[in-house]
Amino acid sequence: MSALRIWSPAVAIERAWPRRLVGWLFLVASAAAVLFVREADHMSRDVFTTGASGVYGLVFGVAYLLNAYFGPDRAPGRDKLLAGSIEIDADVVTLDRVKDHTRIPRRQLEGGYLDVSRGECWAVLRQRSADAVWLRVRDVEEGRALLRAVGLAVEQHVFRTRLVSVAEEVLTPGARVAAWLVAVYGTMALGWAASRWLESDASGALIAAALGLCCVVVYGVLRLALPRAALVGTDGVSLRSFRARRFVPYASVAAVRADGRGVWLDQRSGPPLLLATVPRLSRRLLASMPKGARLGAATEVLLHRLNEAMAVAAPSDASAARFADLDRRGRSIDAWRRALEALAQGATGVAQYRRASVTEDDIARVLDDVAAPPERRIAAAIALTASGDPAVRGRVRIAASACANEALRHALERAAEGELEAADVELAERAHAHAAR
Template identity: 75%
Template sequence: MSALRIRSSAVAVVRAGPRRLAGWLLLAASAAAVLLNLNPALDEASRRVFTPDVWGVYGLVLGVACLLNAYFGPDRAPRRSELLAATLEIDADAVTLDRGNQRERVPRHKLEGGYLDVSRDERWAVLRRRGADAVWIRVRDVDEGRALLRAAGLAAEQHVFRTYLVSVAEEILTPGARLAAWLVVTYGAVALCWSGSRGLGSDAHPAVIAAAIGLSCMVVYAVLKLALPRAALVGTDGVALKSFRARRFIPYADIAAVRADGRGVWLEQRGGQPVLLATVPRLSRRLLQSAPPGSRLGAATEVLLARLNEAMAVAERSDASAARFAELDRRGRPIDAWRRALERLAQGAPGAADYRRADVTADDIARMLDDVTALPERRIAAAIALAASDDPALRDRVRIAASACANEALRHALERAAEGELEAADVELAERAHARAAR
């Protein structure tokens, strides 16, 4: 990763901590009020003094909504008052911001993602830090933004891009229906807690209590599945979709085209139904009809669409040949024997005559590692071979390839291969995940 130094006319660090703290304080205060109000030991006078009755319920709902937005909502764009001109330096260890009398150093290992935001009149490179803080850097053009991300190790070919999608409820329900659902769930939860507190303190049969607890768990599971936001991971190999206790991976080989509209980004599958990556909650029919034709897409939609197009362009450049890399195949060998053969192959040690005869160089193996259309076994084999190399740049390339992989099972296998800890189960898991995606 190359060093970079640029001067930006506007840089801001947007903190997520205050929003999260406010949400947690509101949630804690409201939960305490609701629990006190449900306590049968309190008399009516105590309830009037210590609890705000129904306002505690409203506060509880508002606290949950604030926390969901703080943890899973889009990055907040900086206010004009937060912007300062700054010099940005990126080296192998850290990203350093020098804003005159303010100097901030962000270690590279604390960066968890980055992307270009071109949805506004200005172009921004956004670096996400662990803990959801974001560094917004105004760039002159898209090329400078891409160079910045590449220097930070967060470009499309270097790192998986994660973005949160709206929940299932927000995707399928109109605003009025969402409000009604929230009210039903909120007052249902209060009634459930009240009934539970009375039931546990009564002489109810244990089977009745167990059934009530089981029913409550089913309701909570259904609510979480519908209400929690989902995530999309865009890698060089495909798109991974994550929701509550559900995973799906769509390789680029199955995607014919991508397009966007007011709801989000659509993946047009070859021989299948299009998949919506919903970045905007569903609007009512009246709001949709009142929207001017040709109106701009939402910021989250444009960011996701641009990253998908960039990642798919990286995937199209893969050109590794299948026949030339037969020596990488496992062919039923035990995992240790396969690893030793690949290490000899990479180092050109005695016994690697087949490798030399195949005329496959280290650069060829590196291209196989980056070939997102190759079988998982061959990409893992390339990772093992390069990890055993004496060249630090080749070993670093394995780490980058793993970071850019959206398929969780394959990413785990590549990481284990880079550390010399690969097991047969890791390879089998990656192959099963690939087979499921190919169906």
């Protein structure tokens, strides 16, 4: 593979460790303040103030760390932007700038996308360390070529983005402040009551009930307060929140639009679904905003990626009757695999394939067709990998990497490795059926 080299007037690497370090320092200092109160002999006003500050610091530190680890990528300041070039070969991404030379192994890249929200087109490459490479490109086509070269284009890899928490989506700023205060002081009150019960002769049942109530409260707070995520693949959008998953296939989406709150998926059956990228604002702030106000950067990025993914996901004829020989039809996994391998390798049944005019290219199209039933895509993966060609296995892995449906992605990966089991196929079928309701 020939190397791709692109020159850019603005290249920067946004490091993640400074924000994370600030969060950890807050946590350590706050924990020290709380421990100081615990060891104090008397509860003077100064000690109480120190303890309250420690609790506030703990809450702030946790919130800051969550944003640092799971929040959106921060655009670099203008002072960090330098002219330079990026060169991509089989194993390494090399950044050459005026002041430095950086080599990044491609295996360290876990995501990439195009940001067109600022009147310019930026290609952003995320590393596993959460560092992000920002590179201004001439246009969208050059950005797509860059992402394709590193294996992070829309048809090669899922895109993960942060969504605001349920509390930020539902509550206005004033209500969020009130909820914050209730959570902080409520936590302090529960902690104080629990410590008194443990020191007293309270019954075990009372203490167990109190601990159970605390667990329920903590679970509810986490469900409301933790940020959520959306995974955009070629087959649909997977929504993740605390202890919850939901997959929305593009077949159930009639249109995609955006406003000041985020991106809306207009479903063919059911109410529109909001992918909230911006916390809810008060009515007064909304009224003061101009009607033609620009969308937020996170909203623009998500909308652009969704439009690209849905364009790639155009259906073909992979559900046609001529592909019925790929179906399992109640056979065991081993029998199904043997039949598919025989058909693909020119053994028993290949004449039937030829009568149906199904070629290896047809099978490859079934693998890539997101509108095809999951069972047929899995069958195509089994048939294609029968040859043992590493390049073909790589193609199956790429198709799996672009799936937002986690069950189907897992099944395709297992098929590529020759480790597919009946439970994997059944789970993918159930997930597809559930999403289609």
